Amino acid sequence: MTGVIEARLKDLGVELPDAAAPAANYVPFHLSGNQLFVSGQLPLIAGGPDFKGKLGADIEIETAQQAARACAINILAQAKAALGDLDRITQILRLGAFVNSAPDFTDHPKVVNGASDFLVEVLGDKGRHTRFAVGVAALPLGVSVEIDALLAVE
Amino acid sequence: MTGVIEARLKDLGVELPDAAAPAANYVPFHLSGNQLFVSGQLPLIAGGPDFKGKLGADIEIETAQQAARACAINILAQAKAALGDLDRITQILRLGAFVNSAPDFTDHPKVVNGASDFLVEVLGDKGRHTRFAVGVAALPLGVSVEIDALLAVE
Amino acid sequence: MTGVIEARLKDLGVELPDAAAPAANYVPFHLSGNQLFVSGQLPLIAGGPDFKGKLGADIEIETAQQAARACAINILAQAKAALGDLDRITQILRLGAFVNSAPDFTDHPKVVNGASDFLVEVLGDKGRHTRFAVGVAALPLGVSVEIDALLAVE
Numbered sequence: 001m002t003g004v005i006e007a008r009l010k011d012l013g014v015e016l017p018d019a020a021a022p023a024a025n026y027v028p029f030h031l032s033g034n035q036l037f038v039s040g041q042l043p044l045i046a047g048g049p050d051f052k053g054k055l056g057a058d059i060e061i062e063t064a065q066q067a068a069r070a071c072a073i074n075i076l077a078q079a080k081a082a083l084g085d086l087d088r089i090t091q092i093l094r095l096g097a098f099v100n101s102a103p104d105f106t107d108h109p110k111v112v113n114g115a116s117d118f119l120v121e122v123l124g125d126k127g128r129h130t131r132f133a134v135g136v137a138a139l140p141l142g143v144s145v146e147i148d149a150l151l152a153v154e
Numbered sequence: 155m156t157g158v159i160e161a162r163l164k165d166l167g168v169e170l171p172d173a174a175a176p177a178a179n180y181v182p183f184h185l186s187g188n189q190l191f192v193s194g195q196l197p198l199i200a201g202g203p204d205f206k207g208k209l210g211a212d213i214e215i216e217t218a219q220q221a222a223r224a225c226a227i228n229i230l231a232q233a234k235a236a237l238g239d240l241d242r243i244t245q246i247l248r249l250g251a252f253v254n255s256a257p258d259f260t261d262h263p264k265v266v267n268g269a270s271d272f273l274v275e276v277l278g279d280k281g282r283h284t285r286f287a288v289g290v291a292a293l294p295l296g297v298s299v300e301i302d303a304l305l306a307v308e
Numbered sequence: 309m310t311g312v313i314e315a316r317l318k319d320l321g322v323e324l325p326d327a328a329a330p331a332a333n334y335v336p337f338h339l340s341g342n343q344l345f346v347s348g349q350l351p352l353i354a355g356g357p358d359f360k361g362k363l364g365a366d367i368e369i370e371t372a373q374q375a376a377r378a379c380a381i382n383i384l385a386q387a388k389a390a391l392g393d394l395d396r397i398t399q400i401l402r403l404g405a406f407v408n409s410a411p412d413f414t415d416h417p418k419v420v421n422g423a424s425d426f427l428v429e430v431l432g433d434k435g436r437h438t439r440f441a442v443g444v445a446a447l448p449l450g451v452s453v454e455i456d457a458l459l460a461v462e
Contacts, residue, residue, distance in 0.1 A: 026437055028438070030402070037438045098440070104292065113178045135290055137257075138414060150191075248338070260449050267333065288348070
């Protein structure tokens with residue numbers, strides 16, 4: 001039996017990947033009280049595009065929106081691994097979004113909307129979050145977006 | 155009737171702007187238990203300067219300090235919208251400060267002091283916060299500073 | 309009498325420096341409920357190297373790993389000042405790691421491992437944390453790494 005949120009993902013045609021294992025001495029999530037901390041997620045999903053590139057230089061906004069969406073999918077994959085059931089999410093409290101940017105790029109919010117819109121599509125009001133969106137000089141592996149998250153859970 | 159903190163703002167000649175509505179599928183704040191999360195605020199206040207530019211290239215530190223102060227004013231405007239009464243703030247726990255920087259700029263703390271000094275001026279010890287201050291490659295709309303916040307409230 | 313964690317530091321030959329005082333109107337830490345927030349720490353320890361430079365341009369990964377380790381040492385120094393006894397740490401919940409990067413640098417996780425490995429070496433499973441690792445355009449004083457932290461404590 002799957003829960004309401006997983007049924008919604010299925011309706012949207014989204015299959016959660018296996019939660020990515022960290023490549024070093026850190027963990028992908030920590031559950032502390034009713035807060036679930038999720039490590040910065042890259043937009044890499046097995047079998048998917050690699051979403052590398054710098055906004056304002058070598059990747060389009062529309063493609064980077066898909067990258068942000070992939071980060072959000074990986075956040076949900078980590079939440080599933082942490083919680084067992086995504087219905088335990090009561091609120092996405094906060095996203096921290098880092099966009100790989102050329103110095104003159106200014107449309108970071110549009111890029112990050114790829115993650116924000118997806119989370120609201122899946123979780124409804126529980127998916128509405130606070131966030132920051134900034135442009136960084138470089139990201140691991142050269143990906144275009146990295147997003148970490150804090151969730152309230154029950 | 156206004157509270158102690160709003161009277162203090164009035165003494166300082168600061169009028170809180172209307173809390174800016176987010177331009178996308180996210181929210182400007184979340185109240186979770188006794189923690190108030192505030193989305194990254196830009197230094198844009200209706201009728202004010204636009205505070206665009208990159209430190210070390212096309213904006214002076216003194217101007218960017220005013221930009222950081224404007225971010226802090228917008229954080230308080232969001233807190234007012236969330237709490238009704240700013241006297242419910244028990245502590246500014248944390249600021250995350252992103253400064254739009256040329257690669258050789260190194261005076262980020264001075265810039266962010268524009269926000270830190272203002273919050274202590276208004277809130278006293280309750281305004282003293284932890285923070286990070288870093289230099290990013292680019293920011294939304296080309297502004298010079300973006301700051302998010304976490305507040306303890308009652 | 310020193311606790312278990314301080315004995316472990318001694319075994320490793322690590323002496324905690326005096327907790328650095330902030331240079332402005334902010335505080336190095338806040339204890340709120342069972343959460344300890346630690347301000348962004350630079351890799352500066354009195355008598356040590358200055359760890360300045362930009363990855364991909366003028367500092368090697370191995371040196372920057374030592375810088376990340378120095379940030380982690382300073383985080384523990386702040387925790388000691390906040391808690392009195394490092395044995396009160398129940399979990400390092402989260403590190404936010406900013407690496408001073410040339411635009412084409414992509415090995416941020418390797419750099420930040422210098423902090424992650426150290427914290428696990430000292431604290432065992434209590435040292436395993438969530439984290440993000442991103443490449444920023446510039447950092448205060450030109451240092452190569454800045455890391456902030458959130459700890460669960462008792």
